[in-house]
Amino acid sequence: MIEMLAKHSSNYTHAPYWLEDTSVRAAPATFRHQDLPASVDVAIVGGGFTGLSAAITLIRAGLKVALFEAGHLGSGASTRTGGMLGPSFSKLGVNGLERHYGRDQVHASIKESLVAFDWLVKFIRDEQIECDLQICGRFRGASHPSHYAGLVEQANQLAKIVDFPAIEVSRNEQLQEVGSNRYYGGLVYPTDGAVQPAKLFRGLCQIARTEGAMLVEQTPVRTVQKQNGQFSVRFDTGQINAGHVIIATNGYTGGAFSQFKRRLIPIRSAMIATQELPESVIRSVSPKLRCHGSTERLSAYYRPSPDGKRILFGGRAFGRGDRPDLYSHYLRNFMVRLFPQLETAKIDYAWSGLIAYTFDHVPHIGELDGLHYAMGYCGSGVGRSNYFGRKIAQKVLGLAEGRTTFEDYPFKGRPFYYGNPWFLPAIMKWHELADRMGL
Ligand SMILES: Cc1cc2nc3c(=O)[nH]c(=O)nc-3n(C[C@H](O)[C@H](O)[C@H](O)COP(=O)(O)OP(=O)(O)OC[C@H]3O[C@@H](n4cnc5c(N)ncnc54)[C@H](O)[C@@H]3O)c2cc1C
Secondary structure (H helix, E strand, C coil), X not given: CHHHHHCEEEXXXXXXXXXXXXHHHCCCCCCCXXXXXXXXXXXXXXXXXXXXXXXXXXXXXXXXXXXXXXXCCCCCHHHCCCCEECCCCCCCHHXXXXXXXCHHHHHHHXXXXXXXXXXXXXXXXXXXXXXXXXXXXXXXXXXXXXXXXXXXXXXXXXXXXXXXXXXXXXXXXXXXXXXXXXXXXXXXXXXXXXXXXXXXXXXXXXXXHHCCCEEECCCCEEEEEEECCEEEEEECCEEEEEEEEEECCHHHCCHHHHHHHCCEEEEEEEEEEECCCCXXXXXXXXXXXXXXXXXXXXXXXXXXXXXXXXXXXXXXXXXXXXXXXXXXXXXXXXHHHHCHHXXXXXXXXXXXXXXXXXXXXXXXXXXXXXXXXXXXXXCCCHHHHHHHHHHHHHHHCCCHHHCCHHHHCCCCCCCCCCCCCCCHHHHHHHHHHHHHHCC
16 A cells, blocks of 8 residues: 555646646536426436537527436546547457348448547547547557457458548567557557547537526436327436436436446446646657557556546446556556656556446437436447437437437346346456456
């Protein structure tokens, strides 16, 4: 314990690094639940990217929208994320997906993943949201000699379906991309990007609020019941009627929405941010200031902060609860194993949040029990949540643009699973072992 604490700086904070920026720390303008009208066209449950994106699309179509957030707006994963942005193809790979769903559906959703990425980049630019958007590219390292061929094979398969460039980087050349000898070559995806997620979130809140969405904080929705063709949305201090309800609770989906909870596997993901470091040290880790990941099952993801002064390093946390005492130590050791040059770097920030996996490794969108939903982004949710939020709103509006190939994937749970992933520790152990064996 003493050794661990010594690695933290005197400024150590158990909070997302993103909120250091004072421009995003000020509370967004919210709506008092006492002032809510008796009914709205659409009630949205969950105040993250999905909910905000849906709210903006609906309010712009002239609907009356109330969004309910259990905690503070953005207090879920959306301001805790690494902010890495890409098309997020499923980790099952082209072959894996095709085996389950057939060629046409899989190719269509791979193409749509790229559309989703392009849409968000364009939206941020059109709306002039200041969120440090950078098309910095991403390096994905092969963590085992046998993984390199698989990475290249995967890129070749994708290239037959979409225009998604990937540059091969051999082990001999990799120091130009990453300052670690722990990889066996890798690929660069030059069109991937990154954002400062809390700034993006703040920008969405400003648009939604200015254009008339009622954003209600500290108001967990307890039940939603259908009565006389309307939904009654109940919270501790009252209720509101709504023509439609959107569930946008992702990794934080609770018992009030058990039909979704039992289809999702909530997993905690954590990040640390180093103290400010000289540019030479940052570039010794990421010479081209890119985002980074690897082929390991329990892989780490990392990037320089948008100002290029810190390394932000993320990976697994431990258990369902928030245990910075465990994960900050684990992540720092992981980082130093990859980058011994960071041995003396102290940690200023450590934080975590919940993501939602699905049993089939694809995100889901659609309607269940009359409730609209978009969720299950499997850890790659910055682009997906914003895009799916818009899509689900278009569905509520009955627009043809609301059609998405992702609605064709059946959203299934498992028998006797009710949302408590008791099996995760065993799966994590298996992944740890598989990583050590290079499987
Ligand atoms: C540490 C970490 C790093 C990540 N890194 C990346 C990354 O680099 N790139 C990437 O693409 N993705 C990343 N992700 C994933 C991404 O952040 C999420 O997929 C995305 O933010 C999900 O957005 P959301 O709006 O659907 O859910 P959230 O932002 O989690 O919002 C859901 C909200 O619902 C609220 N809620 C739940 N129940 C109720 C209720 N009954 N009533 C009212 N409100 C309720 C919660 O309080 C929560 O605020 C990361 C996630 C984490 C945690």
